[in-house]
Amino acid sequence: MMILLILGNLLKNFLKRVFFCIMLLEDAMKKDVTMRKTNFVKGAFITTFGIVLSKVLGIIYVIPFHAIIGDVGGALYGYAYTIYSLFMSLASAGIPLAMSKIVSEYQTLGYHSAKKRAFVLGKRIALVLGLLCFLILMIFAPLLAKSILGDLTGGNTIEDVTFVIRVISTAILIVPVLSIYRGYFEGHRFMSPPSISQVIEQIVRVLIIIFGSFLAIKVFKINLTSAVGIALAGATFGAFVSYFYLVDKKNKNKKKFDEKIRTVNEPIITNKMIVKKLLTYALPFILIDIFKSLYNYVDMVTVVKGLVDIAKFSVVDAETIMSMLSTWGSKFNMIILSVSTGIIVSLIPNLTSSFVKKDMVDVNNKINQALSILLFLMLPMTIGLSFLAEPVWTLFYGDSIYGPSVLSYFIFVGLAMGLFTSAITIIQVLKDYKTVFVSLIIGVMIKIILNNSLMGTFYNLGLPAYYGVITSSLVAYIVSFIVCLIVLHGKYKVNYENTVKNFMDILCGCMLMVVVLFLVKFIIPLVGASRISNLFIILVYAVIGAFIYIVFMVKMGTINNIFGDKLNKLLKNKR
Numbered sequence: 001m002m003i004l005l006i007l008g009n010l011l012k013n014f015l016k017r018v019f020f021c022i023m024l025l026e027d028a029m030k031k032d033v034t035m036r037k038t039n040f041v042k043g044a045f046i047t048t049f050g051i052v053l054s055k056v057l058g059i060i061y062v063i064p065f066h067a068i069i070g071d072v073g074g075a076l077y078g079y080a081y082t083i084y085s086l087f088m089s090l091a092s093a094g095i096p097l098a099m100s101k102i103v104s105e106y107q108t109l110g111y112h113s114a115k116k117r118a119f120v121l122g123k124r125i126a127l128v129l130g131l132l133c134f135l136i137l138m139i140f141a142p143l144l145a146k147s148i149l150g151d152l153t154g155g156n157t158i159e160d161v162t163f164v165i166r167v168i169s170t171a172i173l174i175v176p177v178l179s180i181y182r183g184y185f186e187g188h189r190f191m192s193p194p195s196i197s198q199v200i201e202q203i204v205r206v207l208i209i210i211f212g213s214f215l216a217i218k219v220f221k222i223n224l225t226s227a228v229g230i231a232l233a234g235a236t237f238g239a240f241v242s243y244f245y246l247v248d249k250k251n252k253n254k255k256k257f258d259e260k261i262r263t264v265n266e267p268i269i270t271n272k273m274i275v276k277k278l279l280t281y282a283l284p285f286i287l288i289d290i291f292k293s294l295y296n297y298v299d300m301v302t303v304v305k306g307l308v309d310i311a312k313f314s315v316v317d318a319e320t321i322m323s324m325l326s327t328w329g330s331k332f333n334m335i336i337l338s339v340s341t342g343i344i345v346s347l348i349p350n351l352t353s354s355f356v357k358k359d360m361v362d363v364n365n366k367i368n369q370a371l372s373i374l375l376f377l378m379l380p381m382t383i384g385l386s387f388l389a390e391p392v393w394t395l396f397y398g399d400s401i402y403g404p405s406v407l408s409y410f411i412f413v414g415l416a417m418g419l420f421t422s423a424i425t426i427i428q429v430l431k432d433y434k435t436v437f438v439s440l441i442i443g444v445m446i447k448i449i450l451n452n453s454l455m456g457t458f459y460n461l462g463l464p465a466y467y468g469v470i471t472s473s474l475v476a477y478i479v480s481f482i483v484c485l486i487v488l489h490g491k492y493k494v495n496y497e498n499t500v501k502n503f504m505d506i507l508c509g510c511m512l513m514v515v516v517l518f519l520v521k522f523i524i525p526l527v528g529a530s531r532i533s534n535l536f537i538i539l540v541y542a543v544i545g546a547f548i549y550i551v552f553m554v555k556m557g558t559i560n561n562i563f564g565d566k567l568n569k570l571l572k573n574k575r
Helices: 002-031 038-059 062-092 097-108 112-149 158-173 175-186 193-218 224-253 272-311 314-326 330-356 358-387 389-397 405-430 434-459 468-492 497-520 531-556 558-563 565-574
Strands: none
Touching: 038 062, 038 330, 062 112, 062 158, 062 175, 062 193, 062 272, 062 314, 062 389, 062 531, 097 112, 097 175, 097 272, 112 158, 112 175, 112 272, 158 224, 175 193, 175 224, 193 224, 272 314, 272 405, 272 434, 272 468, 314 330, 314 405, 314 468, 314 531, 330 358, 330 405, 358 389, 358 405, 358 468, 358 497, 358 531, 358 558, 389 405, 389 531, 405 434, 405 468, 434 468, 497 531, 497 558, 531 558
16 A cells, blocks of 8 residues: 555655646647648647656556556556557557658648648548547457456456446547547647647546556456556546647647648649548558557467466466566556657658658668668667566566566567568558558468467476567567568568668677676676665666677677768767
8 A cells, every 4th residue: 555655645646746837748849830831840849748758657647556456457458458559550550650651741732621621521520530440349248258368267357347448448438539539639730739649648647547447446346357457448538638738739729730732723622532532541550550460469369278278277367477577567568669669660761751752872872771770779679678677577567486587588578579670661651551461461471370378388498488488479579570671672672681680789788798898797686675776776787788788889889880980980089
């Protein structure tokens, strides 16, 4: 109880600072002539700020949330969110980008009427898709729950899973429409409102998750299933608040959206043409998101059953491990993925420009630089988190039999996923959607084939059976990544010689870092007796590891090779 109160106070203070940041962004937006179009650099900063702040909130809340609902509750939460993500891919994936593209195009051309109709039609499509997915989830929730649990007993029941699926399904009624509004703002290059809306959505969601579940279990003594349902309802309420914020911003700034639009004689653009364009832009991203969501769905329908049948786990222990893969452990993978997202987002416009100009030499250089930067940042982070798995897990979730061993291996899935996601994004920029789909299909098929068989293999070897699940994900993502690299090399003549050299240097730097950290273990214990001591240990090891790695990279000239001479000189001067 004392820990929860302390964490509650920390969260309260943190949220005060978050609200302060939001107010600053609002003030900046107001000073910017009420709502002037955002330039690229400023827009990138604002967007990144919103993403990072949302991710930070997404990491922070899991500490008290895990203390409240535990591993069994985490598994139930993960079941619902996996199903939700799959259907959300159908309802809204690619829609914000599609709307942004269309609005930007029509705004540039001066097609005022077409732009307004595109927004209205986009909202209607989002409403229809959202309503359709909502009805499917409400009606077929018992069947989906049955597909997850089968005949297993002793843990969460089919009724429990049915309930939480139906609760989270309500978010699908509003999130697709919310996405349309965000795309509309972004299409006009007004980046502050959608970024602020993301932060607002996450704040409301986190508040409901923590305080809703706390009141349900600790105060009113409601059962665990209802508490998880209340937490899941946070997604719906967060989306509603964010939606009304954007509606208000749009209504208050109607004139600003059309202040610089040209007066032209618009060609005949029918609603059918607009809908076709919207769906054409969105469809590839919808399919991509569906396939990515299938990875988690495969785990959800095979892991618990497999651990029970193959490795003779109890249902409760199997669901505990499932919660670590789907809910608790995945939060750390998000840290790795956020790095790849930031790098690729900044790469896309430059890569697009070079590709349009048919400057394939520059395309080659930019792809190699992006891959090298990804490896430079993500590999040491991944290895470092793997090395510190026990204190990190203890800091966030307390003592656990399985947690540290799961995290120490599972974190590499975040690395593989980040590399693959970056590769398919690059290929999308090159408009090679066939390769994207082929690589995704190959990955999903590998995942389906290997999940159960590898669980059995690892169990027979005397190793944890759940390592088989993690290995199947690693193999699937790595093979899909290699497929993308082969296509980039064969079709677009991308040469990886420099990237391979950088990778070998990075790997050597990481190995040296691990050796030094292993020696540090003889002086500073790896695991502390309390959360505060574990936090201190993590910080000390992180600073030592980062120092060793960076110094080695500078000495080897790798930083100069990847980033250019200016950054290398800056680092040398700092030292």
